[in-house]
Amino acid sequence: MWMPLLRKKAWAWVPVLIGWPACAWAAGGFGASDLLAILLLLLLALGGGWLVGRRAALRSNQLLPAAMDSDQRLMWALWGSGDNFWIWEVADDLLSWASARPMLGYGAHSSIKGADWRAQMVHRADRARLEAAIKAHLDGSADQYEVTYRLRDAQGRWNWVRARGRVVARDEAGRPTLVAGTFRPIEAERASDSERRIAAEVIRHMLEGVSVTDLDFHFVSANPAFLRLTGYEAEELSGKSASLLDSPQHPPSFYEEVRQRLHAHGSWSGEMWQRRRSGDDFLAWLQIAEVRSPEGARSHYVAVLADVTDRKRAEQRLRYLAHFDPLTSLPNRAFLRQRLRTRIDTGGSRRFALMFMDLDRFKHVNDSLGHAAGDELLRQAAKRLAHVVGESENVARIGGDEFTVIATGDTSNEGVERLAGEILDAFAGPLLVAGQEIAISPSIGIAYYPDHGRNLDELLRHADAAMYEAKARGRNTYRVYSVRMAEDAGERTRLEAALRKALDRDELRLVYQPKLSLRSGRITGAEALLRWRSAELGHVPPARFIPVAEDTGLILQLGEWALRQALSQARAWADAGLPELRIAVNVSAVQLTRGGFAELVKLVLDSHGLKPSWLEIELTESALMADPKRSGRTIAELRELGVRVAIDDFGTGYSSLSYLRGLAIDTVKIDKSFVDGIEHSVDDEVLTSTIVLMAHSLGLSVVAEGVETEGQLTFLRGENCDEVQGYWLARALDADKLRAFVGSYRMPAGLVLPGAR
Ligand code: C2E
Ligand code: CA
């Protein structure tokens, strides 16, 4: 046998065998005898036939030197492979090995019983597999075996190795006597293998699409996500140009540029529209990078692609939300700010106007009709406004019912005010909301750049102050900012704060303005009017504080207080023996549509033991139109009670007499503005007489308010007007004074209508 030879360390002829360089190398690494063993094993590993042929010569040590030249290169090559070599003498079950480097800490060569080897050094889990593989080979069912298993190293750690073996000698009966083979640690290989496998798995399961193309951008491979995103089958893509996915959303030059950039720089990333197999386009975020071969030459491109269409949409939506009001689709405050800034930056000191528009009593509509209807109303108002202004980008909704308009066309005073007038006109007709017509009027404040402000905040503040002024002027109108208004705006805040305390501080009182019947010449009633003397602000006229009270909701408490106060006064007058006086109480839209108003009225009347006919409720047209359905219902309830209902300020709003016919009202109060025109304006006179005529034809009585002169009175009497109210008769008086006035009043002779009692 030649195995003992190996063990004898026959190193003497090694230099002859492999030449000087190997000795030099060996001196630095390990002993020459080891080398010899390696070389022999290398030879063994070359293959059974060759080995068997050489065995006798090996054993006799005769032939090796002669074979030296021809085998030398081959040996080197084998040695260079880095494998370890082993032989297994089957009969003795003796396993011997040799290795180029001390293998797994075991030294360069050693031998052990094969069974011990398997028991001690092979991982339990791999043992059966190893033995089965060996057995299969020995049985002749496999002409070679190859097993990977874990081998314990000298430190007791497990290492993956791959062993290959084959029978190299048999006895006369054909039984294997010698098996030889190689093995090598494959830890690193396995690691990179598993890395590769993990990488492949990751790519397989990535949500991002991954594709590999050759340098001409023809697909080589793609992961499932890529196929899913593009809708193609792997076979359909294979070999096809990536331009298959080009979308017409980009000009073809775009894709060409990307490809050129890749050629030039090896990488590209960015957003790119891609077309799916279905023809749909999707926006992809793409990262394309070159792949280089081990030699460093560019070989492929790998593209990682994510569908960002939704993200993009979300981004756009966000951007939209950041700049547009989702309810009306109008630009919002942020957008307005931007526009104003660019306007100011690019326009220099070129003049323009900022209009601030607020919908009168919107809060109230919103509260009474519900938010859905409120939203709808805002949408329609926005549409109407944008329609008038034309360029919708100049219109913005900056909150609640507040809109702004940048007037950039004709920015002369006349031009801007004309536009404001057109906006008011546009709102003259009611809006159809949830199946009902709702009249809503805007109040508009105007501030000019640069005269009234040089930035958005200043302009807004001033346009806002002007808007409040417009509201104070009876609404449905516009006002241009003036310095005085800035003070007013501050005053408004103070006013609101003071008003909240007014009731508690007992700062309110009612005064009563009598009404005279032109038929009987008697005082028939009195209108209760609020007066407020504020500790901080002094006397504040109702025209100033009523709108604030309505906007803030304070009118509910104020109104209820006025109702209770007026009726308690009526009780006191009756108790004092005054003839029956009908007390008129002004009621705002907010109270009317709140719900429960008629019940409140009944409660208060009952608590004072007053007949309902002693009370008249004055409602303005706009109060009615704010929510016609609900107002109509409340009016019906009041009439049911026996309370009278008058329409105040008639002629200033939108309602027509035919509309009033549908409402159960009793009286029409002709607005003071028409009465003012009597003796001056034929139009006003015609209107006045028409109102009287038509009201009568509807069975309504007519009161003319604001009658200041005898001339007006004479005209009204001539037109058959029923009652008058105004300074000509009396101002609003304190309760005591009214009592005295009623007691002593005598209609001037000659003014009483013929037939009057
Ligand atoms: P209104 O209901 O139209 O009241 C008539 C207003 O015209 C009163 O002003 C009255 O003093 C004034 N007036 C009467 N006759 C003449 C006249 O011959 N010439 C002139 N120049 N003015 C005359 P006042 O008291 O300042 O009230 C203004 C408005 O405030 C009222 O208009 C009414 O809309 C509101 N208001 C007053 N009190 C109440 C209240 O208790 N509740 C509600 N909701 N509104 C009220
Ligand atoms: Ca009134």
Ligand code: CA
């Ligand atoms: Ca009035």
